Amino acid sequence: MDKKQDSSQELYDEVKDMMDENKLIELREMLEEYHIMDIYDVLTELEEVDRVKLFEILPLDTAASILEESEVEFFISIVSRLDEKHARSVFDEMSLGDLADMLRELDEDEKEKILDIVSKEDEIELRELLAYVDETSGSTMKKGYVTVNKNLNVAQAIRHIRAEALDADSIYYIYVVDNQQHLVGVLSLRDLFLSRDSALIEDIMVENVKSVGDNDDREEAVKLVSKYNLVAIPVVDDNGSLKGIITVDDILDVMEEEATEDMYKFAGSSEHERDVAENEKSTLREQVFSCVRGRIFWLILTAGLSFITSYVFMNFKDLVTTEHIKLIFFAPLVIAMGGNVSSQSSAVTIINLTNKNKDVDFATILKEVISSIINGIVVSVIVAIVISLFVANRNIALVVSLATLINMVLGATLGTLIPIILEKMESDPSAISSPIVTVIMDIIGMMVYFALISNIFF
Numbered sequence: 001m002d003k004k005q006d007s008s009q010e011l012y013d014e015v016k017d018m019m020d021e022n023k024l025i026e027l028r029e030m031l032e033e034y035h036i037m038d039i040y041d042v043l044t045e046l047e048e049v050d051r052v053k054l055f056e057i058l059p060l061d062t063a064a065s066i067l068e069e070s071e072v073e074f075f076i077s078i079v080s081r082l083d084e085k086h087a088r089s090v091f092d093e094m095s096l097g098d099l100a101d102m103l104r105e106l107d108e109d110e111k112e113k114i115l116d117i118v119s120k121e122d123e124i125e126l127r128e129l130l131a132y133v134d135e136t137s138g139s140t141m142k143k144g145y146v147t148v149n150k151n152l153n154v155a156q157a158i159r160h161i162r163a164e165a166l167d168a169d170s171i172y173y174i175y176v177v178d179n180q181q182h183l184v185g186v187l188s189l190r191d192l193f194l195s196r197d198s199a200l201i202e203d204i205m206v207e208n209v210k211s212v213g214d215n216d217d218r219e220e221a222v223k224l225v226s227k228y229n230l231v232a233i234p235v236v237d238d239n240g241s242l243k244g245i246i247t248v249d250d251i252l253d254v255m256e257e258e259a260t261e262d263m264y265k266f267a268g269s270s271e272h273e274r275d276v277a278e279n280e281k282s283t284l285r286e287q288v289f290s291c292v293r294g295r296i297f298w299l300i301l302t303a304g305l306s307f308i309t310s311y312v313f314m315n316f317k318d319l320v321t322t323e324h325i326k327l328i329f330f331a332p333l334v335i336a337m338g339g340n341v342s343s344q345s346s347a348v349t350i351i352n353l354t355n356k357n358k359d360v361d362f363a364t365i366l367k368e369v370i371s372s373i374i375n376g377i378v379v380s381v382i383v384a385i386v387i388s389l390f391v392a393n394r395n396i397a398l399v400v401s402l403a404t405l406i407n408m409v410l411g412a413t414l415g416t417l418i419p420i421i422l423e424k425m426e427s428d429p430s431a432i433s434s435p436i437v438t439v440i441m442d443i444i445g446m447m448v449y450f451a452l453i454s455n456i457f458f
Contacts, residue, residue: 008038012041015027015046016050019054024057027054028057032062036062036069040074042054043055044074048081052081052082055078055082056086060089060090060093061093063090064090064094067094068094068098068099072102072106076106076110084117087117088117088118088119091117092118092119092122095142095144096122096126096144097129097143097144097244097250100126103115103126103130104134111130115127129141129143129244132215133215135217135218136216136217137212137213137215137216137218137220137221137235138215140246141243141244142170142246143244144168144170145170145234145245146165146171146175147174147175147176147242148161148175148176148177149178149179150176150177150185150200150202151202152201153201154192154196154197154204155197157174157192157201158192161192170245170247172188172189172231173231173245174189175209176202176205177242181241181242182239182240183234183240183241184207185205185207186206186234191204211234212235214235214237214244221233221235221254222254231247231248232246232247232248233245233251301436309335309446312443312447330387330400333400333404335442335449337408338407338408338411339441339442340411340438341375342415343415345368345411345412345413345415346415346419346437349364349415352364353419364416365413365417368416369409369412372408372409375408376405377405379404380402380404380405381401383397383404384401398456399449402452403448403449403452406448410445410448411441414437414440414441414444
């Protein structure tokens, strides 16, 4: 049982004292009562010599679990100091999917050193996993799954599963294959154990198996797992042969990464800035450079589009005479409302597009437009009342309030349509960042404002 009541500092002090007194056997026995993440926290705080010393006395399965959860810097600091034989024993206990994920973070020399250490069988499977393009289902899948042949009976299948389950990452689902290893069905342990021993697997399996292709984007796996509430999903190649599985914990990791990636894009930055920001060892210089690199393109583009807004303003300067100079004071209000609404609508639409259980259709656009009309009427009425209190000109109040209403409706429409269009074009809907949507609405907002001025006052 985990000793959750002990703080990390207390555990660290206890471990350090026992190591200083060389009570390594007692220390190993004590740590068996703790969760691997508690041990990992202690390891990260220790000096490198003590860190390796403690890691070497851990049971192999515990050591393997810690490496599966560790950061790449920790992984390298440990593995580079381990005896090759010990390292191979730890790697044998690791999930090949998790080990492959770690290897993707290493440079080629470090990667090859690890591949030279693992067993030949594991090396072949690791190279197969590493051959997949990053962020595909194949690059995310694990190899630890259990299959049974459709021609076995229940009793034979259970014996087979008992022999294979030790190396499996998940046995919630048993995948059924034919003699050519094509995925033909799936069954749960519950269905298996409740069936007669003589029943054929082919007769009790579920044939309609939800699966993803090994070269599909990993987001497709997220969609299916979310939609059908699966614990794991099989990955097949173009011929329908089972290549691996993606478990729900991997799906959660993917969802977190994709959500963070989309937020950075929508804010007008990049994945590189996210990676550097999450790296605890990154220097201030690296962080500053990543910020500049990730944001400068969008800032230059925004500045360029803003010049268009200025150009529109300059071309309508003759409309704003001394008599109507107060109209200039309300221009920021008009364009700000349109920009804010467009940002809100685009953000909500992107969320809906990435929501695996929700379809985005004409009803979505209609909802945003109708709600923007209602919100626009409320806001424009308030604007008209406030302006009337301070400006003794009903036409000014009319222009500003009407321009506010129109821009809010146009902002909602534009903010909703752009992500949908990008999705239809098979592009990333979050690629159009919030600053760009806002500055586009600035241009439209100014044109609407001055068009109303020219029609009402002239």
